[in-house]
Amino acid sequence: GNSVTQMEGPVTLSEEAFLTINCTYTATGYPSLFWYVQYPGEGLQLLLKATKADDKGSNKGFEATYRKETTSFHLEKGSVQVSDSAVYFCALISSGSARQLTFGSGTQLTVLP
């Protein structure tokens, strides 16, 4: 079956530091890959996505590249802000009539001023 593994948290960084959150996956076929973000007390918001190998998703300064050879989709941001503090979820979806998202366990990011 499908699975997503992301780095254990929590991650604590100072403002303007470089962020990497690792994500690797196991899936059949050619899944689409996603990063979602959850701010305190809220639901999940789509941050970025990539639908095929070598695609780069980007949004709000965050980037992730779909690497089929390493089955990875690491999230990066060059300079984090306090407002980026949230939980980040890596996820994939595989083909089929009932397209079920498989999530990683989430990584808590705290950015200190």
Added chain:
Amino acid sequence: ETGVTQTPRHLVMGMTNKKSLKCEQHLGHNAMYWYKQSAKKPLELMFVYSLEERVENNSVPSRFSPECPNSSHLFLHLHTLQPEDSALYLCASSQVTINTDTQYFGPGTRLTVL
């Protein structure tokens, strides 16, 4: 974001109560989903209504009962719940196509079972 709305946002209920969670999507999508988010556990897909086909996770107890009267509305009926059912219940919708689809989430209902 008002594409997917959920009501109520917070719910406290006793184990003998019956209540319903409501989700509405304003995105013209053809699939809707219920997820359960518990502390320290991965997000769990509970139910899917996709292209008028209902798919369920066989591990979901029968005290949870979904209803999807049309493509814009989704309900989760709750009865005789247990304290371990306390969690954040998230609704999502997507437009299912051959190539891919992206799920958009509502803000969630925080459920506490006493």
